[in-house]
Amino acid sequence: MRIGVIGGGAWGTALAQVAARAGLPVTLWAREPEVVESVNGFHENRHFLAGVPLSDSIRATVDLADLAGHDALLVVAPAQHVRAVLAAAPVGCTPLVLCAKGIEAGTRLLVGEVARQAAPEAPIAVLSGPTFAHEVAAGKPTAVTLACEDEDLRARLAERLAGPAFRTYGSADVTGAEIGGAVKNVLAIACGVVEGAGLGLNARAALIARGFAEMTRFGLARGGQAETLTGLSGLGDLVLTCSSTNSRNFSLGVGLGQGKSAAELLADRKTVAEGAFTAPVLRAAAAEAGVDMPVTQAVNALLEGADVRGVVEALLSRPLREEQA
Numbered sequence: 402m403r404i405g406v407i408g409g410g411a412w413g414t415a416l417a418q419v420a421a422r423a424g425l426p427v428t429l430w431a432r433e434p435e436v437v438e439s440v441n442g443f444h445e446n447r448h449f450l451a452g453v454p455l456s457d458s459i460r461a462t463v464d465l466a467d468l469a470g471h472d473a474l475l476v477v478a479p480a481q482h483v484r485a486v487l488a489a490a491p492v493g494c495t496p497l498v499l500c501a502k503g504i505e506a507g508t509r510l511l512v513g514e515v516a517r518q519a520a521p522e523a524p525i526a527v528l529s530g531p532t533f534a535h536e537v538a539a540g541k542p543t544a545v546t547l548a549c550e551d552e553d554l555r556a557r558l559a560e561r562l563a564g565p566a567f568r569t570y571g572s573a574d575v576t577g578a579e580i581g582g583a584v585k586n587v588l589a590i591a592c593g594v595v596e597g598a599g600l601g602l603n604a605r606a607a608l609i610a611r612g613f614a615e616m617t618r619f620g621l622a623r624g625g626q627a628e629t630l631t632g633l634s635g636l637g638d639l640v641l642t643c644s645s646t647n648s649r650n651f652s653l654g655v656g657l658g659q660g661k662s663a664a665e666l667l668a669d670r671k672t673v674a675e676g677a678f679t680a681p682v683l684r685a686a687a688a689e690a691g692v693d694m695p696v697t698q699a700v701n702a703l704l705e706g707a708d709v710r711g712v713v714e715a716l717l718s719r720p721l722r723e724e725q726a
């Protein structure tokens with residue numbers, strides 16, 4: 402099985418290394434010529450994943466046409482760019498494994514739904530879970546959800562991408578897997594705010610639990626399954642991303658909690674904090690679906706410049722409610 406990877410950021414590079422470790426030849430498409438030079442010349446992505454030696458069976462390219470004839474394509478461009486790269490890539494009926502976490506602005510579509518529009522003949526799978534790229538690339542133990550409706554393809558991909566330290570758990574619930582990954586990025590910003598504003602560990606635990614309730618309400622409304630949301634791609638990834646400044650989303654929240662503006666924090670950023678793009682789309686999608694998402698609303702208010710103290714007071718002073726309502 403020849404694997405193509407679309408996107409030479411930290412995660413695309415780490416996944417290229419996963420595939421190479423599994424013994425598969427890999428072509429890695431990056432839009433930056435300097436990334437291609439670094440991977441081909443030094444077997445390292447010095448721009449997005451510095452310090453991690455890469456397999457010499459990974460060949461990088463700036464030309465999307467070089468992805469023709471592969472057996473599967475891992476799609477690891479940021480969510481807002483997936484449509485454009487798929488439109489330009491030679492996809493045809495090659496299976497796509499979607500690895501970006503987000504919701505497209507404007508259309509409010511999950512990445513899998515975008516891919517179905519952009520590449521209607523391609524079978525779709527989703528790879529998601531608690532996966533800091535540096536840890537995966539370094540070979541530290543990691544487990545992911547590999548979701549695909551086609552049982553045979555799911556089993557084939559799960560088996561070929563797995564390795565001694567990279568466990569793939571199959572699921573037929575593509576929507577549930579995607580919603581966990583998209584929503585947790587917004588909730589991680591909220592947890593970062595708690596850290597940055599010094600609101601304490603009780604507050605962070607409460608936010609994870611109530612945030613998970615939000616994720617579940619939205620996920621069920623969009624057709625995801627509860628078991629997926631409590632799994633690696635939902636609760637698992639939420640806990641990881643809400644716990645560490647290794648997360649770009651959590652770090653963005655820390656800055657907001659310290660009183661910095663989103664514009665200041667996002668200016669000239671080379672790496673992606675998907676939650677900042679997902680938050681407004683998620684708020685709109687939740688309103689459309691009639692789902693109450695107060696933490697998501699609070700994150701949006703903070704991204705739009707609201708004062709941290711006022712937003713926290715507003716969250717805490719909402720009418721009391723039943724926990725399971």
Ligand SMILES: NC(=O)c1ccc[n+]([C@@H]2O[C@H](COP(=O)([O-])OP(=O)(O)OC[C@H]3O[C@@H](n4cnc5c(N)ncnc54)[C@H](O)[C@@H]3O)[C@@H](O)[C@H]2O)c1
Binds near residue numbers: 671
């Ligand atoms: N880094 C992680 O640990 C990790 C883990 C799991 C999932 N993800 C997800 O993977 C996706 C990619 O994140 P990453 O961490 O690899 O990126 P990154 O932050 O390391 O790098 C940014 C990426 O965005 C790309 N990019 C910027 N503008 C673009 C454009 N106009 N068109 C196409 N690509 C463009 C860059 O080429 C680069 O590949 C995101 O959805 C992210 O949530 C990341």
Ligand SMILES: O=P(O)(O)OC[C@H](O)CO
Binds near residue numbers: 533638648
């Ligand atoms: O750095 P973040 O916040 O984009 O999180 C990376 C991964 O999604 C964690 O699973």
